[in-house]
Amino acid sequence: MKLTRLNIKEFKNLINFNLDFTDKNGITVLIGNNGCGKSNIIEAISGIFRSLYLITDSSKRVDFDFELDYSINIAETNHEIKVVFTDNTFTITSNQDGNITQANTLQYLPSQLVALYSGEESRLWKNYYESFYLNYNTAIISNTKNIESSQQMLYINKYYWDIALLVMLANDIDLSGIIGDITLDTIDITFNLANINRFAEQNPNETLNFIGGLSQEKEWMSTDLEEFKTFADFETAIRMFKFLSVSYLPKTESNKLITNINLTFSNGTETNSFSEGEKKKILLKLVMDVLADDKSLVLLDEPDSHIHIAHKKQIKEMIENSERESILTTHSPTLMNVFDEHLVYLQNGEIKGRENAEILENIAGDEMSISEQQLILNTTRHIFLVEGKTDIIYMENALKTLGDAKYDTIENNFEYIPTGGASGLNLFIDKFKPKDNQLIIAIVDNDTAGNTELKKIIDDEKAFDDKDYFKLKTSANTYLLKLPRPSTITSDQYEIEDYLPRKRFLEISDDLIKTFKSLKGFNLKKDTMKKKLASKCEKGSYGKDDFLEFKKLFDLILEIKTN
Template structure:
């Protein structure tokens, strides 16, 4: 059979309206994902569907299933959970039993038997109710293979004359010679089997309890000594499939079995228990494909590579290959090695019960195919974390190491938890930003080195037309894109991630590793950069202080849930901080000056003037009078930033606000309140670039004291510092 489509309607397990398109999948369908992703539930879904169909029971959930038989007959089943409708080759039919899979076979990993108990045992019980009456060797419609069948499987393989099976026994199982085959028969139970073909087989071999492999094959070969075809002495022989079927039927009924056990000794003193767990798993897989399945069989394997050595995992795929054209095989796996062996169209990634769309898989594969296998790609897609996009793998090492070090001494950073993706150049970033549907419940950042390569990525991704230093960050498709912020004291235009470390660390490493510098050190794949990134893991915590700028910026973005106003920065003691203190002192001194009665009256209620301009001038000090210290510091920060960026600015303090003018025209207006500061930008709506306009409130058409259509409120020094860090003021002054 060949699966075409499965839709789960509504909620079932951790699936919600899940749809899987198998139309492009040829051969094995591999479901990968982390624990809890729902990949094993896929096996349960198919088991539930066919158990209900075989036993004509009510479905557990609503679904639509489409598949094609080996004879290219199209079958469609639609269930609403209470009833079903069928279509064969597009025509409605009342019954499709003849078009159901001949068999559904499951091999489940581990000791968990819930799948067996809930879905396979009911079909098994229905089967054994008539097994001793059967006139043919046949399996149940749903077939569950586990460790109890190891010896039956091994014996069936040993008697096979197929070259591939002989090679499997020798090369994969390491069996060179077979010493003895022992049986334990329950002859007193033969009466329960009437004339069953399984009983006929057992009677052919029960004359002795022990065989060599050669003598056992001789018995299986047939006896033509009698001319009477109906004689018990006449039979045409059994092949390996007959052996497996007969032994399965004879061994299966729990309280009626006519054979209890088989013991096989090989390589002088070994038995099945001597095989590795991986070899035992391969036994089950080989038997499923060789004996238990046929055309139009659905085979479900949970982690078939479990316990198989990493060097042999790809051999599992090779075992499947001869059977892919006429059997539908579905596997689940954790193994990167096994997953890598399948074509992209055969791999289905699940996370939290949802199927990751193929376009997302394609994008991640394009970005990471040179260094991530499909399982690593699946892990990235499945993790529900904030994402940081970086230029290369060494950037990931630097950021991860810095976060680990700094979070050990700073509680603020312990909330940061990221998954990382290297986008490998400008075209990679553009592909991700333009095509990848990011999770809107998490945040995605793209941080670039402040160099020419980073700028090229900015230009290509955002169609940015300015210069490198004019770019101050932007947002596109819910992805925040910016250069990594410079550390304190760095004055050069360029800034790469290694610049966060103290210069002496970089120099020392350079002199110690001159031999590995065979190319430009800033090349993302250079041995120097890779080796230096690993070396930083040995650095002291203090060597990572420069990274605080980056993490503080991320914290502020997360806090605001939009394009940032800034990183939270704890200002170090510096001459600049001393200036803040001096400003406060000067303000307090000025507040002690005499104020005229007229000004007192006006300033006491200026907030209610509503567009009335008194024309009366009052000083900055009077605006700041009796205001909290943090409000005064916020104003001083804004004032100094404006004056530093343009020394031609003139301060004109009015009753309503403090104006910052250039050429007699208001550029910024600041209003000081008891717990916050309001800043207006004298620009019409649409005049400010979108990356900055998102920071402001749109006050066009609304009454307000300041000039212009852009308004922003600051309630903390951190917000003001952040506003300054992203250079909004400088950019506005250049408009």
């Protein structure tokens, strides 16, 4: 199953929303700040497929118009499916079979929608998934459905931890990358014999046969993994999952066949002792390797939450290796970085930021990693445009070392974007649009390169006659700022390094001269000096007196911010 396109006319903040999946290679990663629309897309897709799975029940239909295109393999033939829902009416067509009637719709739908949800919010579960769970459990235990049938909409959360571990370990699925080299020592299961016997008399079925084989008419079993396999007649991992889920997870005690599952491992730990990150990866492994098939659609809500940054790349591997059509949301810069080609940037219910991302990539190049770019794209803080990373080092260390409370608003409320030199300013200012109430201040050296670039942006040669900054009329809240002249400089040309005392330049020159061995090997270039100054600054070698000239720059920034 492969998604192609989704268009939503109006659902919450998704207005005339169009999402193209064709270049995502089966994995779509939704990113953006809280309220940008990520969760609304997940909810809309859940609502759409609930409407389709229950197409004959008009009361279960979504309350918004939409179009959905996807491809699915049916009987070795690929079908391009188009679903149009408008004015509470479905029109469904296949490129192979033409118009599809409501009675025949199910065979053209994904085998199931599997959602892995990380939060405590139950609205998605209550509104879209719970009824499928309750109806499926009732049908299986009452023998009106075969265990091979699909639940269609499956919602996985923390209640599946023990089942997930037991299913995968019993089926020899490798979990060493998640739980290490520990092994499962003891399996303790408590049964409700009264319920087992009651259902066996009323509706004998495969689930009861499975549970009966485990219980051996006893209320409790304690065994190891190998012995458990001899008792459990399950054939496949997915069958075992269904048997255990139907028996253990019903909330109503009168429907429970299993009342408790407890797993103890070789190091003495139990399931609850695993970290939140480990448990999240266990459930993701269950979804991608056991539950979802090639006709499934998988929805993953922040699958990397609670997972250590060093292990986040495992998330990509687990999702990619499964080759299941997946949509996931994330805030993680690391996950954004590894999934770069799959990203969809959202802002206030609209797909935006791809242009901004391309601008950042073009102007920053190697100056910023993809994860750093995503932090900038998603920030609501103000932005400094600076010529290079060394400018960031100077400004950040000056603010920190000066320790002046009046500059706290600068230190705490601005992000930095290195433009790779003055030449990147024009592209950024022309194309990159600030968010509401977001201030962008472009800081340029007062040198030939900086002044040349400023002339490309503004025509008025006298713009900086009265002060060292200028507000652009063409871009709200965007200012150009030329470095104010340091008191130690009389020249018309100077750079941010000139805010440091002369003695710091002389020290580096002396250090370089001391390494002199031959004229051929001697090197005292401007870039070398800049790198040495930045390195010393970053290491904390300079004190408050070394940064006093930076106050002129910071005071000017405060003036802009106040105005």
